[in-house]
Amino acid sequence: MVKDKAKVVLGIYTALLLAFFLTPLAMVVVLSFKAGASMTFPIEGFSLDWYFAPPGKLGTGGFRTGIFYDLYVTDAVKSSLIVGITTGILAFVIGLPTALAFRYKFVGRDLLFYIILTGFLLPGVIMGLGAVLFYKMIGIKEFSIWTVVPIHLVYTLPFSFILVLARFDPMLVEYEKAARALGASGWEVFKKITFPLIKTEALSFFLFSFTLSLGELLRASYVIAGTGTIPTFIYNQMSVVAPTPKWYAMGTITMAISFGVLLIGALLLTRGARRVF
Amino acid sequence: MPLTLEKLVTKYGKYLMITPTVIVYTLFLIIPTATLILLSFNTGERYAFDLSAVTFENYVKVLSRPTFYEIMIDTFGMALLTAFITFVVVYPAAYYLAFKIENVRLQGIILFLLLAMYWIDWNIRSIAWLPILGEQGIVNQLLMSSGIIEQPLKILFSRLALIIIWVQTNLLFMLFPTYLSLSRINPDLIYTAKALGASPWKAFWHITFRLSLSGVTVGLVFVFVSTLGDYATPSLWAGGLQTLGLTVHHYASFFRWPLAATYATIMLVISLILLSLILRISNIKRIFYE
Numbered sequence: 001m002v003k004d005k006a007k008v009v010l011g012i013y014t015a016l017l018l019a020f021f022l023t024p025l026a027m028v029v030v031l032s033f034k035a036g037a038s039m040t041f042p043i044e045g046f047s048l049d050w051y052f053a054p055p056g057k058l059g060t061g062g063f064r065t066g067i068f069y070d071l072y073v074t075d076a077v078k079s080s081l082i083v084g085i086t087t088g089i090l091a092f093v094i095g096l097p098t099a100l101a102f103r104y105k106f107v108g109r110d111l112l113f114y115i116i117l118t119g120f121l122l123p124g125v126i127m128g129l130g131a132v133l134f135y136k137m138i139g140i141k142e143f144s145i146w147t148v149v150p151i152h153l154v155y156t157l158p159f160s161f162i163l164v165l166a167r168f169d170p171m172l173v174e175y176e177k178a179a180r181a182l183g184a185s186g187w188e189v190f191k192k193i194t195f196p197l198i199k200t201e202a203l204s205f206f207l208f209s210f211t212l213s214l215g216e217l218l219r220a221s222y223v224i225a226g227t228g229t230i231p232t233f234i235y236n237q238m239s240v241v242a243p244t245p246k247w248y249a250m251g252t253i254t255m256a257i258s259f260g261v262l263l264i265g266a267l268l269l270t271r272g273a274r275r276v277f
Numbered sequence: 278m279p280l281t282l283e284k285l286v287t288k289y290g291k292y293l294m295i296t297p298t299v300i301v302y303t304l305f306l307i308i309p310t311a312t313l314i315l316l317s318f319n320t321g322e323r324y325a326f327d328l329s330a331v332t333f334e335n336y337v338k339v340l341s342r343p344t345f346y347e348i349m350i351d352t353f354g355m356a357l358l359t360a361f362i363t364f365v366v367v368y369p370a371a372y373y374l375a376f377k378i379e380n381v382r383l384q385g386i387i388l389f390l391l392l393a394m395y396w397i398d399w400n401i402r403s404i405a406w407l408p409i410l411g412e413q414g415i416v417n418q419l420l421m422s423s424g425i426i427e428q429p430l431k432i433l434f435s436r437l438a439l440i441i442i443w444v445q446t447n448l449l450f451m452l453f454p455t456y457l458s459l460s461r462i463n464p465d466l467i468y469t470a471k472a473l474g475a476s477p478w479k480a481f482w483h484i485t486f487r488l489s490l491s492g493v494t495v496g497l498v499f500v501f502v503s504t505l506g507d508y509a510t511p512s513l514w515a516g517g518l519q520t521l522g523l524t525v526h527h528y529a530s531f532f533r534w535p536l537a538a539t540y541a542t543i544m545l546v547i548s549l550i551l552l553s554l555i556l557r558i559s560n561i562k563r564i565f566y567e
Binding site: 248 | 310325326366499503507513
């Protein structure tokens with residue numbers, strides 16, 4: 001007889017929930033290796049064409065090549081990585097000091113907290129439209145990946161920010177005070193006490209901002225020009241080109257990037273103190 | 278006592294630490310939003326605010342359109358429904374994660390997989406439903422081969438598809454605050470209730486659920502607002518459903534900036550009222566600091 005019935009039932013439920021939402025994503029990976037242009041089952045045969053087919057092999061038209069031969073795709077991947085990495089680094093550089101300051105009382109702390117949170121909660125279409133109008137107002141008429149970065153920074157920073165706040169050890173302030181009392185300078189305290197204890201949180205600023213930026217569409221599509229990032233590129237293509245398993249191949253690649261980065265992050269984060277996750 | 282540099286840094290250092298963030302959020306969040314609100318009081322295709330041309334024309338025009346109210350009902354109906362369904366779907370999993378898993382590694386893996394939903398490319402996440410819910414998809418193939426239906430069901434381009442995709446997209450927003458508030462409940466409270474004779478259900482309802490409500494509220498608002506601002510999912514997968522986000526996007530893509538700004542301002546006002554009201558009730562900052 002099982003002791004905790006609720007545990008079993010809830011466990012099965014959680015497993016089903018995961019299965020329901022992860023199955024489509026698994027399909028993306030499977031179908032990206034299928035031959036032929038149809039998007040669905042049955043799979044007539046497997047091939048790597050949607051990854052490696054040179055121009056001409058899959059028929060005519062610029063979109064009928066494997067993603068690694070498609071200059072637009074490589075361009076979009078490159079843009080996405082540049083935007084993501086820059087956003088991640090900036091989020092770390094400005095986010096970590098702010099999160100550290102939040103452990104103390106200061107004038108306008110609550111207001112700043114709500115403003116930062118709004119960056120994440122403001123409906124995407126409003127932020128996109130607002131950004132366009134703002135850029136036009138200050139005279140920036142040519143959009144590029146660099147006009148996306150600040151918008152992604154505002155959008156992605158809050159997520160890691162609240163996560164980091166929730167993970168901070170309440171004892172940290174006490175350790176710092178002790179070190180100060182023993183004669184350490186402010187910089188020494190940060191270097192020897194604070195930073196070693198919050199290394200994992202610091203890393204999460206980069207990781208979450210990077211991955212959120214990589215998948216962001218609603219805001220970026222307003223302030224980007226040219227090929228765009230991966231999501232804006234696919235979104236624009238989807239409304240003009242009949243979909244082929246090539247999108248699945250792109251999905252698989254982006255999934256691989258996000259999962260790889262997050263897996264590294266998750267492993268590093270779970271090594272630290274486990275208060276939230 | 279002389280005021281040394283050291284003391285100044287200690288006292289005002291925190292203001293120095295927040296300065297970059299304040300600048301970034303002022304420049305790229307507050308000013309753009311203010312620009313947008315101001316422009317909603319202009320007309321035509323201009324994108325720079327003109328004080329001499331201030332008018333309420335846009336609002337009169339928008340509010341007097343009968344379709345506006347249909348759009349509002351559809352938008353808010355779908356957003357509320359999605360928020361509620363996400364809550365129902367996520368809560369048991371959040372409860373399981375917070376109370377029923379002793380294995381830390383398993384907990385980490387499940388959380389990682391649930392969160393992964395959000396980190397997959399936006400388009401791919403929705404395209405992924407094509408082989409399952411599409412006309413040639415698995416569901417239709419199964420139903421047709423078993424003789425239950427003759428014609429393939431149009432699941433994909435409908436409100437149902439929109440809700441499925443939105444729930445998947447927003448799992449994270451619901452899960453994170455719910456899990457956080459559940460895992461902060463003092464287990465002693467539940468034990469005490471049970472020791473005093475409460476049935477497990479009663480203990481759950483009066484203690485656990487009540488105390489997790491702050492997180493749930495935050496989750497509901499997160500999901501609600503996030504679906505409000507989405508124009509891409511409805512435009513591709515909802516089969517012609519008109520939403521507020523889609524309307525803003527529509528006018529913006531035809532360079533009718535002031536009109537787009539008007540719809541956006543209406544959305545903004547509603548979102549901000551909701552956010553401030555409900556976040557104040559649930560006292561969100563308590564979850565994260567203090």
